[in-house]
Amino acid sequence: MKQTARDLRHRVARLFYLSALAAGVAASAGPALAQTPEKLELRYQGWASKVLYPELAEDLGYLAPIKLKWVGNTISGPQDIQAAVTGDVDFGGAFNGSIVKLVAAHAPVKAVISYVGTDKETNGGLFVLQGSPIHSARDLIGRKVGVNTPGAYEQYLVTAYLEKAGLSKEEIQKVVFVAAPPVNLAQLLRQKQLDAVFLEDIIKDKLLADGGATLLTTDYQLFGSFGYASYLFTDRFIAQNPNTVRKFVDGTARAIEWAKNTPRAEVVARLKKIVETRHRNEDTSIVNYWKSAGVGGKGGLIDANDFTTYIDWYVKNGVLKPEQVKPENIYSNQFNPFNQSVAAH
Structure with a gap:
């Protein structure tokens, strides 16, 4: 029994020695080895265009x-x-x-x-068609506003625009938010299926360049x-x-x-x-x-x-x-x- 205990102590001591040795080798390998990525492929979803x-x-x-x-x-x-x-x-x-x-x-x-x-250069904006009777935040009451996702950033910005214009919570609730893919929002606006749309960055700038739309406000104008x-x-x-x-x-x-x-x-x-x-x-x-x-x-x-x-x-x-x-x-x-x-x- 004593022999077994002594052998066990020797094995434990050797394990500690080997562990310390391994740690020293890893340390001497430098940060390059320590920073090696564990996973070399990352799955993700893209955005069209x-x-x-x-x-x-x-x-x-x-x-x-x-x-x-x-x-x-x-x-x-x-x-x-x-x-x-x-x-x-x-x-x-x-x-x-x-x-x-x-x-x-x-x-x-x-x-x-x-x-x-x-x-200043890259920002999102709220649009209506040229000639639309919508000229201000208050004109959006009862209208359909296109955003990419209900309750997300674009709806937040439109809501902030309405709040800053002095609309009440009850009035804001009368604005109807409609979800559609970002690349389709401009088309739905042109087809008059939506009264206004919020578009982000380059999709917004493409709509401006194509003409026929009026910009009501941008997120940069609202918050910098x-x-x-x-x-x-x-x-x-x-x-x-x-x-x-x-x-x-x-x-x-x-x-x-x-x-x-x-x-x-x-x-x-x-x-x-x-x-x-x-x-x-x-x-x-x-x-x-x-x-x-x-x-x-x-x-x-x-x-x-x-x-x-x-x-x-x-x-x-x-x-x-x-x-x-x-x-x-x-x-x-x-x-x-x-x-x-x-x-x-």
Whole structure:
């Protein structure tokens, strides 16, 4: 019995020695080995006629060795992030207000990088046809307004426009929001099936260029420059694949900065090439209307206000209870390579 106990102690001591040796070898291998992505393929959903920043990052070589696997297109941010929760895709992106709702429903997710925003050059707008009797917010009472997803960003912006114009809650409830794919909204407006539509970034600019529409307001006019949509992963995915998430955020952040600092003509040419070579039967002309990166924080860094704005809105409208959701539980900049440089200032 004593012999067995002694042997056991020797085996345990040897295991500790081997573990320490292995740790030393791993440490001497440097950060490259420690940062090796655990998962080399990320499933995702695209958007028709748009190039997402992760797609641009892959084309620029910023994601290597990770590759993206397109599993189809989505027309809805809420659907996209729900697909991430259920595991149908590895990451999803949506309006920050939709992410707030998801976290409020106890979904174990974390937003890691902002990828859509508004600035002076790139913004979304509310349109009516030229000659329409709608000239102001009050004229929208009882009218049909087209948005891509009920209860998401576009409805939030239209509602904010109505509130700023002094409409009561009862009057705002008389505005009828109709959901349709973003690429179809302009057509439905021209066919007079909708009285007004909210269109984002390059789709908005294409409608303006085509003529026949009048712009009532833009999100930039209402709130200035800010980020309003983020990519997220589930907590479980992040725990199991931290290096993959870090590489994804790093590559996407670098792609955002590349778009900000590269001549517009070069960016448009690159985006057009990406759309043409992926063969998804898309309208390649839309990318010609790209103007700017349209992302608030450097490299997609998330600001707390990107979420508190919608938390406050939902609390005000009774969707959430006070303190039900806190921004620090929704997002993290820990994987963004630009985080430390910002913190150092």
